[in-house]
Amino acid sequence: xxxxxxxxxxxxxxxxxxxxxxxxxxxxxxxxxxxxxxxxxxxxxxxxxxxxxxxxxxxxxxxxxxxxxxxxxxxxxxxxxxxxxxxxxxxxxxxxxxxxxxxxxxxxxxxxxxxxxxxxxxxxxxxxxxxxxxxxxxxxxxxxxxxxxxxxxxxxxxxxxxxxxxxxxxxxxxxxxxxxxxxxxxxxxxxxxxxxxxxxxxxxxxxxxxxxxxxxxxxxxxxxxxxxxxxxxxxxxxxxxxxxxxxxxxxxxxxx
Amino acid sequence: xxxxxxxxxxxxxxxxxxxxxxxxxxxxxxxxxxxxxxxxxxxxxxxxxxxxxxxxxxxxxxxxxxxxxxxxxxxxxxxxxxxxxxxxxxxxxxxxxxxxxxxxxxxxxxxxxxxxxxxxxxxxxxxxxxxxxxxxxxxxxxxxxxxxxxxxxxxxxxxxxxxxxxxxxxxxxxxxxxxxxxxxxxxxxxxxxxxxxxxxxxxxxxxxxxxxxxxxxxxxxxxxxxxxxxxxxxxxxxxxxxxxxxxxxxxxxxxxxxxxxxxxxxxxxxxxxxxxxxxxxxxxxxxxxxxxxxxxxxxxxxxxxxxxxxxxxxxxxxxxxxxxxxxxxxxxxxxxxxxxxxxxxxxxxxxxxxxxxxxxxxxxxxxxxxxxxxxxxxxxxxxxxxxxxxxxxxxxxxxxxxxxxxxxxxxxxxxxxxxxxxxxxxxxxxxxxxxxxxxxxxxxxxxxxxxxxxxxxxxxxxxxxxxxxxxxxxxxxxxxxxxxxxxxxxxxxxxxxx
Numbered sequence: 087x088x089x090x091x092x093x094x095x096x097x098x099x100x101x102x103x104x105x106x107x108x109x110x111x112x113x114x115x116x117x118x119x120x121x122x123x124x125x126x127x128x129x130x131x132x133x134x135x136x137x138x139x140x141x142x143x144x145x146x147x148x149x150x151x152x153x154x155x156x157x158x159x160x161x162x163x164x165x166x167x168x169x170x171x172x173x174x175x176x177x178x179x180x181x182x183x184x185x186x187x188x189x190x191x192x193x194x195x196x197x198x199x200x201x202x203x204x205x206x207x208x209x210x211x212x213x214x215x216x217x218x219x220x221x222x223x224x225x226x227x228x229x230x231x232x233x234x235x236x237x238x239x240x241x242x243x244x245x246x247x248x249x250x251x252x253x254x255x256x257x258x259x260x261x262x263x264x265x266x267x268x269x270x271x272x273x274x275x276x277x278x279x280x281x282x283x284x285x286x287x288x289x290x291x292x293x294x295x296x297x298x299x300x301x302x303x304x305x306x307x308x309x310x311x312x313x314x315x316x317x318x319x320x321x322x323x324x325x326x327x328x329x330x331x332x333x334x335x336x337x338x339x340x341x342x
Numbered sequence: 343x344x345x346x347x348x349x350x351x352x353x354x355x356x357x358x359x360x361x362x363x364x365x366x367x368x369x370x371x372x373x374x375x376x377x378x379x380x381x382x383x384x385x386x387x388x389x390x391x392x393x394x395x396x397x398x399x400x401x402x403x404x405x406x407x408x409x410x411x412x413x414x415x416x417x418x419x420x421x422x423x424x425x426x427x428x429x430x431x432x433x434x435x436x437x438x439x440x441x442x443x444x445x446x447x448x449x450x451x452x453x454x455x456x457x458x459x460x461x462x463x464x465x466x467x468x469x470x471x472x473x474x475x476x477x478x479x480x481x482x483x484x485x486x487x488x489x490x491x492x493x494x495x496x497x498x499x500x501x502x503x504x505x506x507x508x509x510x511x512x513x514x515x516x517x518x519x520x521x522x523x524x525x526x527x528x529x530x531x532x533x534x535x536x537x538x539x540x541x542x543x544x545x546x547x548x549x550x551x552x553x554x555x556x557x558x559x560x561x562x563x564x565x566x567x568x569x570x571x572x573x574x575x576x577x578x579x580x581x582x583x584x585x586x587x588x589x590x591x592x593x594x595x596x597x598x599x600x601x602x603x604x605x606x607x608x609x610x611x612x613x614x615x616x617x618x619x620x621x622x623x624x625x626x627x628x629x630x631x632x633x634x635x636x637x638x639x640x641x642x643x644x645x646x647x648x649x650x651x652x653x654x655x656x657x658x659x660x661x662x663x664x665x666x667x668x669x670x671x672x673x674x675x676x677x678x679x680x681x682x683x684x685x686x687x688x689x690x691x692x693x694x695x696x697x698x699x700x701x702x703x704x705x706x707x708x709x710x711x712x713x714x715x716x717x718x719x720x721x722x723x724x725x726x727x728x729x730x731x732x733x734x735x736x737x738x739x740x741x742x743x744x745x746x747x748x749x750x751x752x753x754x755x756x757x758x759x760x761x762x763x764x765x766x767x768x769x770x771x772x773x774x775x776x777x778x779x780x781x782x783x784x785x786x787x788x789x790x791x792x793x794x795x796x797x798x799x800x801x802x803x804x805x806x807x808x809x810x811x812x813x814x815x816x817x818x819x820x821x822x823x824x825x826x827x828x829x830x831x832x833x834x835x836x837x838x839x840x
Contacts, residue, residue, distance in 0.1 A: 088663050089601040096656075099608060110615065115622050137536045158539055158628050163636070171622075220492055221499040223521045226836040227546030227625050230588070233496050234614075237607030251494030268470045268520035269499055272491050298540050303457055303468040304448070304524030323546065325624065 100241045103327065104340055111175040111327040117320065118155055118162060119172040119187050120148035132168060135161045138291075138298055142186075152177065152320035153185035153294040175327030176342070178287075178319045178335050180204065182310065185294065185320055204316060205338040207283040211257045214246045215337050218256035218280065222273050222309055223266030223299070227323040228290050232260065234326040247333055253279040258336055260329075261313075264292040264299045265306030277313050285336040287317045290324050297322060350438065353412040355403035359390060360415050362401055366392050367419075372689040372702060374398060375802040376422045377787055378429035379460030382410045386433055387460070391774065391785055391802070393689075395707050398774045398785055405435070414440040421688045424810045432457050432526065447522040447839045449474040459526040460789070460798035470519055483507045487821075491520040498835040504821070511816040511824070516809060518839045525840040529799035534560045534632045534768065537796050541786070542627050544801045545837030547588070550574075550581045551779030552786075552801065552837075553630035558710055559775030559788035560632040564766060569759045570634035571712035576646075576750040577617065577626040578777070579743040584613040585780030585832065586693075586736040586743075587657070590664065592829035593733060597670045605660045609653060616649050634763025643755040647748060654744045661737050674729040678815040678827035682725055688811055691804040692782020693739065694831055697732035699725045704778040716749050729830035736832075768794045781805050781833055803837030 101108045120141075132148070133141045140154035141161060148168065150161075161169040172187075179185050180200045184193050219232055235242045236249065250256050253276045261273065277284070288309050291297040296307035306312060319332045334340040350356075367373055371394040380386035385407045392399045405412060414437030415422045426437040427446040434456045437443065449470045450456065457465055490501035501517040525544055529537055541556035542549040554574060591606035614624040620639040621629045629635055639646060664670060680690065685698035695702065703721045705713040713719075722738035724731035772789045782804025791797035808831065815827055 089599065089667070092605060092660060092663055093601040095659075096608065114618070137539055156539065157623070159622065159636075160535075219496045221497070221521060223523050224498065224836060225543040225546030226498055226834040227549065229496055229498055230547060230614075231624075234607070234611060237611050238604045239608060239611050249496060253492075263499075263521065264523065266521045266523055267468070268522055269491065272499070272520060276492050298536075298543055299523050299525070299528060302524040302528045303465040304522050322627075323625070 099238050100244065101239060103330070104334055108327065113173050114175045114325055114327060115157070115171040116174050116177045116325065116328060117152050117172045117187060118150050118157065118159070118169055120150055120168060121170050122148065122168045132161070132165065135164055138295075149186050149188065149190075151186045153182055153291060153318060154297070155320065156291055156297050156322040175325055176331045177321065177324070177328045178317055178332035180317060180335065182294065182315070182318055185318055201341075204285070204336070208257075208285060208337050210283070211337060214248075215257050215333065216248050216250040216255050217258045217260050217333065218250055218253045218276065219260045219262070220269075220273055220276050221262050222269040222293070222312070223263035223305055224290070224292060225299075228262035228292070231323045231326050231329060232262065232289070235329060240326050240330060242330065242333070245334075254281065256280050256284070258285045258287060258333065260287045260289055261293055261309050262289045263309070264296040265309040265312050266304055267306065268304075270306070270312055273309070273312055285316045286313055287319060287332050287336055288315045289319045289329060289332065291320055291322045294318050294320065350411060350413055352406045352409040356388060356405065356412045359388065359401055359403040360413075360418065363390055363392070363415070363419060366394075370394075373419060373421050374689065374783070374785055375787075375807070376415065376425035376429065377800040377802065378433040378435060379798050379800070380433060381458040381461040382434050383407060384461060386435055388412075388429070388435075389787055391787065393702070393708070393776075393783070393785075397708055398776050400772065400774055400787060410434070411436045411438050413438055416440050424806070432459055434458070444476055445474050445519060447519050449519055457524060457527045459530070459800065464527065464530075468524075470522070475517065481507070481512075484512070500835045504824070506821065509820045511819055511821065514813040514816060516812065518809070518835050521835060522839045526800055529796050532796050533794065534790070534796065537799065538630060538632055541801065542625075544840055545779070545784075545803050545805060545834045546625065547585060547834050548581060548779040548781060548784065548803070548837065550577045550626040550630060551777045551784050552803070554578060554711070554777035555775045555784040555786045555801070556788070557630050557632045557775065558777060559773045559786045560768070560790075561766060561775075562773050564633075564764060566634055566711065566764055567761045568757045569638070569754060570762050571714070572750045572754045572757065573635040573638065573762070574630060575712035575716065576639065576747055576754070577621070577629050579747040579750070580613060580617050580620075581626055582743045582780040583740055584610055584617070586740050587613065589736055589829055589832040590661070590733070593674060593729070593826060594664060594670065596825035596829055597673045599667065599670055602660065602664055602667070602670070609657050609660070612653055616646070616653070620646070631763060633766045637762065638759055639751075639754070643751050646751045650744055650747055650751070657740060661740075665737075671730065673823075673826055674733055674830070677729040677819060677823050678830055679817060680727040680811060680815050682727055684811070684814060685727065689807070690811060691807050692780070693732050693735040694808045694811065695782065696722060696735045697724050698727035699723060702783070704776050704783045708776060710777065712750055712753070716746060716753075719746055729826050732830045732832075779804055781837070782808060801840060803834070805833035805835070805837035809833055809838050
């Protein structure tokens with residue numbers, strides 16, 4: 087009995103997202119964005135600022151690859167004139183290229199095509215989605231953020247999203263980690279055991295590109311070499327709102 | 343000694359190392375780690391770390407080129423059991439007389455390519471060779487339940503081989519190698535600013551503690567600005583609170599207390615949001631830099647204090663209710679007993695050690711940063727050694743963490759905050775750094791090369807040191823006790839296999 091009353095103690099703490107905007111989600115420093123064009127920094131290129139090579143200067147155009155950015159903020163601190171934080175948690179994308187800010191040319195068309203193809207594939211599972219998480223070499227923090235989706239603040243059960251113990255019941259594979267060689271085979275067998283249609287989400291920069299962990303003798307440098315990825319989530323680790331955005335995007339319940 | 347010199351030529355220094363370890367342990371010091379570096383073809387080094395009041399001392403033994411075997415330390419020093427397996431996996435040295443040299447982080451067969459941390463060269467790709475793993479079950483009616491590496495629920499990948507006649511668990515074998523990421527080798531060649539970022543990713547749920555231990559190794563006890571010490575302590579204590587709440591939530595979940603699990607999940611989310619508001623990262627990443635911290639808390643002192651108060655009130659009530667729920671206590675009491683004499687002999691760390699009578703806490707015995715002048719935290723110690731004792735230790739630690747965090751915030755408001763980091767003079771050489779993570783003491787053995795870059799870095803998490811004790815805690819337990827044992831250990835596999 088005391089637990090029933092304790093459960094009522096703080097009233098409703100659950101977010102209304104995606105029905106309504108959430109101030110925490112909108113204010114979260116989710117990505118780094120280039121602000122200017124100057125690619126020269128005291129004789130060194132700005133690319134050297136980044137420990138994971140996320141900064142590109144193609145043809146004077148400054149770009150940040152969120153799929154590599156570990157959000158350390160070094161570029162923002164050292165060159166606040168060139169880089170700034172972009173608040174917002176709706177950071178998941180349908181192609182690897184779409185993680186680059188500002189957008190690469192032709193990304194939009196590719197995304198539209200993928201969106202249509204994914205929507206056709208996932209039409210059957212829109213209101214009830216079962217997610218199987220697989221750790222393919224994470225640092226452990228990603229699991230905390232995935233588990234947070236089940237706490238009362240995010241409470242994904244209200245959206246018909248459930249975590250399942252068996253890949254046999256799964257519609258979505260949520261994969262974290264850089265793709266350690268030791269997980270290649272377990273990951274392949276998990277995918278094989280999952281019924282079709284299946285949506286694969288690469289959760290976090292480690293899963294997208296290997297992040298700071300790659301290159302190395304023991305990791306693949308992202309899971310895309312191990313299986314086909316449908317949705318990409320940046321962040322190190324991705325915040326729970328970004329993961330929720332990815333799940334909604336994966337099932338066509340949100341458009342961008 | 344003469345016998346071992348005859349049988350293992352070139353290993354005189356290992357014998358001397360073993361003797362010195364013996365003496366130091368007999369004198370009350372604690373064996374903290376055994377680490378290896380180099381390539382047997384060109385020469386290797388074994389380094390033992392010994393923890394004592396005031397510091398952690400590295401002791402080394404050199405093995406000349408061509409020496410591949412040495413007399414194992416494990417028969418005299420059981421705590422070296424996993425470390426020698428790790429060294430065999432990464433460096434390729436064979437400890438003769440080791441009771442069971444199964445692969446731990448990188449299964450391989452003799453003659454295969456190895457990473458050789460600290461040696462020149464960088465292998466492009468090494469696949470784990472699972473044929474090197476033994477498959478054996480002994481005893482009438484015994485069978486093995488393989489559990490993992492993809493487990494039921496959101497867990498880190500690890501494989502537990504539960505050997506059972508049906509309900510009892512006479513033995514559990516742990517195979518954590520699936521998520522080995524080769525981080526030791528990855529450190530090599532980085533500068534210290536990138537190195538601290540990688541240290542944060544060795545064990546992501548203890549990012550701050552790992553960054554601190556790494557930074558301490560770089561700083562070699564150079565004096566830091568007072569404000570930097572306080573910001574570090576504030577973040578380290580918030581991290582401890584979040585980790586301990588995670589364990590309480592998992593214990594409640596294992597007992598099927600849905601409301602309790604939800605309540606602790608809510609508290610943990612609030613702690614992570616507070617940390618995010620303080621520094622921009624929910625895990626305190628980017629706060630610790632070698633020489634100090636990257637910035638001050640981004641919230642005013644009274645806002646932090648108020649939020650800490652609100653959190654503590656909410657947590658206190660739920661903790662009291664949890665400790666008053668008989669159906670829950672029945673599940674943790676006497677579950678997963680770790681005998682105090684085994685814990686002491688192994689030098690068990692953190693809440694696992696403190697639940698079994700080992701009082702060592704780096705914040706008190708080897709204080710660093712603000713812990714040098716903040717009132718030392720009371721170290722809660724229990725002797726029962728069961729899951730309940732480990733839980734009680736964590737509950738008491740949450741309270742002291744709030745206390746320390748409050749103090750740090752208060753002192754920060756009164757101290758000079760113009761300088762947050764000191765310029766460090768990096769010089770080549772070897773050093774040790776340590777910090778008390780929520781899981782127990784983290785130690786880094788670091789060597790900086792002449793170019794100012796890392797040429798060797800061996801992190802040793804409390805998770806690695808403690809996990810080897812896990813199979814010893816199933817005496818009298820049955821399969822349904824497993825989640826309580828696991829949650830009460832509160833370890834991270836990422837930090838074990840790196």
